[in-house]
Structure formats: C-alpha cells, structure tokens
Amino acid sequence: MLPVQPRFLTFYSAGTVRIQLNAVQGAAALGVCSVHESNPQRWTAIGAEAVIRGVRGRSGLIEPTELWGCALYQEEPLEAVELQPFHRPQRGLSCMFSMSGELPGLDDHERFPLGDQWPLSCTDQERAFCLLQERMRKLWSEGRPDAEMRLAMVSDYAGRLNRLGGHSFIHWDGEMMFAYSAEQGEEEPLAYLSLRRSRFALNEAVELVAESEEEVDMLLVAHQSLLPEEAVPIEPGSSLCFRQARLVDQCDPVRFWSADALSASDGS
Secondary structure, three states: OOOOOEEEEEEEEEEEEEEEEEEEOOOOEEEEEEEEOOEEEEEEEEOHHHHHHHHHHHOOOOEEEEEEEEEEEOOOOOOHHHOOOEEEEEOOEEEEEEEEOOOOOOOOOOOOOOOOOOOOOOOHHHHHHHHHHHHHHHHHOOOOOOHHHHHHHHHHHHHHHHOOOOOEEEEEOOOOEEEEOOOOOOOOOEEEEEEEEEEEEEEOOEEEEEEEEEEEEEEEEEEHHHOOOOOEEOOOOOEEEEEOOEEEEEEOOOOOOOHHHOOOOOOO
16 A cells, blocks of 8 residues: 655745644645754644644644644555654754655665665655755765755756656755655646745645744745645746745756666765
8 A cells, every 4th residue: 555645835934933823624634844943843643633633722822933844645644653744853953854756666775875864654755855865964075065056966866766756845954945846747746935024824725824023035835736826836847946935046857868877876
C-alpha cells in the first residue's frame, strides 16, 4: 500500500507574525509545523474528528512565527511519524520540508547516499528530505553558499529525483526557502502569493489569519488549490528561491537523459 499524499502550504514572513489557525476543511489527517527564532513546534492529528478537535483547541492560540507550514491528507496515514511537514536541524537552524509524489528507487543508498541523515518513517518523502539535507551539508562544507549556489543544487537535486517520479516540494534551509513544482500533468502544481501587509486572512481549505505590528513582506507557497485565484503558478519543473519572503531567483527545469546521471552522490 502506497503512503497517502498530502496537499501542503507554507507561510513565510520577513518578520515575526502571529498566526491563528481557524479551520481546515475536508482533512482526514493534518500536520502543522512552525519555526520561531529557530525553535520548531509541531503538532499532528489523525482522523477527521481529531483534526477538528485539534484546530478548535488551537483556534484561540495565536502563535508568533516567521515560518508556518501545514499538510492536509484526504486519507489517514498508517503512522503519525509519516505526517508532514518534516523538520530537522542543520548548522544549528531548523529546516523544514514538505513533498508530494512517489519516488521508487530512492532507497538505493549507493545511488542516493544519506550520510548520517536517516529517516524516522518509511516514506519516500522523508527520505528525500534526508537526501537534500545531506547534499546541503556537503555544499556548506565548501564555504557559505550564496542563493545562486543553493538554488543550483536544489534544481539539480529535483531534476535527478524527477527521473524516479513526479514530485513537488517546499524546503526551508534555515535561511532561505525553495519550491519545486512538478512537471506538467504529474502532480497538482504549486503556486505562490506575495504580499506586503500587516494583516492577511486566508479563507480557502485552510482558514488562517496572519498579523504583524507593522507592514511586512509575506509569502504563501502551496498547492494551487489551497490558494486564492490571484496566486502565481510556478512553471512546471522550475525551482524558485525566496529570501526574506521575496522571490530572488528562479531556475528552469534540469533534465537528465542518461540513467547514469541519476546518482545524487555526484557533485555537492
């Protein structure tokens, strides 16, 4: 039985905002993770009634954060450990990752070495996160990489994994956020919405309010069905880099035509 696939949303702010989650529609399971001053918080709920109770129990809770993400599941996963967003520390910072799509063959450790980044679940998605963490570790071992270098590595990583299966993901590396949207027709595309406000209300399948003491750059990246119509679709197969909640760079699809080029151990 294949693991169930989520739709996910990540909210990123250039400054501290207060997030209030009010409702989630049609979810059989829910994972929520936030990062405030590099400190992660996470909670999960499995079962439609547990999701409703969990959201109601937090409806009056206003959480300060710079990064907030959730994953909605239409079917219940086997274990709570499978629920996204995943988070892991690196360089003393909290990293976060959400992915949809199956990647058969990713468990080949010789082709896709994880170093000491071992997953807790048996999902391809968490293993993909561990692989990306290991590649980031190697990249940083050569000195502090700029946005262009990090985006190039993320794009290369996405292109290699794309030969295994269609997928989309959002990754926060502790300083910058990256988003990759699947090739045409493989997965529901991702989209993003950039704002500069002191208050924003989202009233889609996820209902939340974000507030700040002053106007601040805000960004939402999610599956397109979770965002309002004015959201900008991410071009299929493209990778985007965001810093301080603003788009700073974009990379066109990276494609590998040779099976020999698939190994993620090549390069950084």
